[in-house]
Amino acid sequence: MSQKRALITGITGQDGSYLAELLISKGYKVFGIKRRTSAPIMENIIHIANEIEFIDGDLQDLGSLIQAVKISNPDEVYNLAAQSFVGTSWAQPVLTAQSTAIGVTNMLEAVRLVKPDARFYQASSSEMFGKVVETPQVETTPFYPRSPYGVAKVYGHWITVNYRESYDMFACSGILFNHESPRRGIEFVTRKVTDAVARIKLGLQNELRMGNLDSKRDWGFAGDYVQAMWLMLQQDAPDDFVISTGETHTVEELVEIAFSHAGLNWRDYIVIDPKFVRPAEVDLLLGDCTKAKEKLGWKLDVGFEELVKMMVDSDLERVRKEIR
Incomplete structure (x- = not known):
């Protein structure tokens, strides 16, 4: 073949x-x-x-x-x-x-x-x-x-x-x-958060400006x-x-898990900035992947909390290398 x-x-x-x-x-x-x-x-x-x-x-x-x-x-x-x-x-x-x-x-x-x-x-x-x-x-x-x-x-x-x-x-x-993943572009909210957590943890940044923390994503x-x-x-x-995962999480949950994994309280660092609120926001996306599971035999291996922690760990390692 x-x-x-x-x-x-x-x-x-x-x-x-x-x-x-x-x-x-x-x-x-x-x-x-x-x-x-x-x-x-x-x-x-x-x-x-x-x-x-x-x-x-x-x-x-x-x-x-x-x-x-x-x-x-x-x-x-x-x-x-x-x-x-x-x-x-x-x-x-x-x-x-x-x-x-x-x-x-x-x-x-x-x-x-x-x-x-x-x-x-x-x-x-x-x-x-x-x-x-x-x-x-x-x-x-x-x-x-x-x-x-x-x-x-x-x-x-x-x-x-x-x-x-x-x-x-x-x-x-x-x-x-x-x-998402550690390879996600820095302009996406997940990497924006995990990169900021790493920089705050290592003393390179003292705040993170965010838009709508109530937005929900799958x-x-x-x-x-x-x-x-x-x-x-x-x-x-x-x-x-x-x-999809069939689960929804708010941006606030993302922020809380990421900061907590680095031993930080997110409320000490988050600043809400209207500049980051989109002209037309998508409030809730939640997918039902039953068809993919049944017809393709597809399955998820990595959960949301594990994903966020993986990304924080990766950014901490990367930023540490940058400041050596």
């Missing part, structure tokens, strides 16, 4: 790095699309970089994607690249639409033209549910996005369904709820969620799945 080949966009990000590790462990030949920049950010995958074949490309450049599919000749394509920070999507709505929405069409079109039998995974998002019309959210819950990012993700989701139905492509979307571990991505592409037929 020949070695399976996979092409990953967004391979240098949190999800891309965990997925690359998983696929390499399963014996895949892994190709990763990265944008040509003078100083690419490789910290998430530096430990496996010599096992990945990198291809220069950009989701906004169809020609580069066609070339990437020709070079990689993939059995599986995982489209994880996007402008993925919700807050930035208000400041850069056009860029968000071009990469997070139109970029999906470009990637699908490249696969359709060059390798139409490749299996395709699209990274959809719980932010598509936005102002939720039912709780918990399942695969059939109507979308009501509350940010340019959420709107762009809805487009990406439906164009994936459209290509599946129009061209008989094996194209799936994973509607992933918030998933937070899981990214390492668990990439398992679901892979499982979706191993099925007999393409389908879409909600991937």
Whole structure:
């Protein structure tokens, strides 16, 4: 049996790095699309970089994607690249639409033209549910996005369904709820909190400015969620799945666990700053992943409290190295 080949966009990000590790462990030949920049950010995958074949490309450049599919000749394509920070999507709505929405069409079109039998995974998002019309959210819950990012993700989701139905492509979307890890970008609230805890603990910072502490999210571990991505592409037929923990936690709970793990009282350091309250807030996201558990056999290994503590420990170790 020949070695399976996979092409990953967004391979240098949190999800891309965990997925690359998983696929390499399963014996895949892994190709990763990265944008040509003078100083690419490789910290998430530096430990496996010599096992990945990198291809220069950009989701906004169809020609580069066609070339990437020709070079990689993939059995599986995982489209994880996007402008993925919700807050930035208000400041850069056009860029968000071009990469997070139109970029999906470009990637699908490249696969359709060059390798139409490749299996395709699209990274959809719980932010598509936005102002939720039912709780918990399942695969059939109507979308009501509350940010340019959420709107762009809805487009990406439906164009994936459209290509599946129009061209008989094996194209799936994973509607992933918030998933975090020590590799999460510092601009996301979980890493913002755990990084601040480390800096406060080590005397480099004396406060943490936050927005709405009452917001609730369904937070899981990214390492668990990439398992679901892979499982979706191993099925007999393409389908879409909600991937979540089925539990909800407030930002305040996140803050309390993180500070407490470092032996600190969060109330001594948190400052509420209106600047961090979003123009249109998503108040409650809670996913029901029954379908994924039953059809994919997917399961969670890392719980919320364990995840937060893992992230605090990682940031403490990193910041200690910085100040040596």
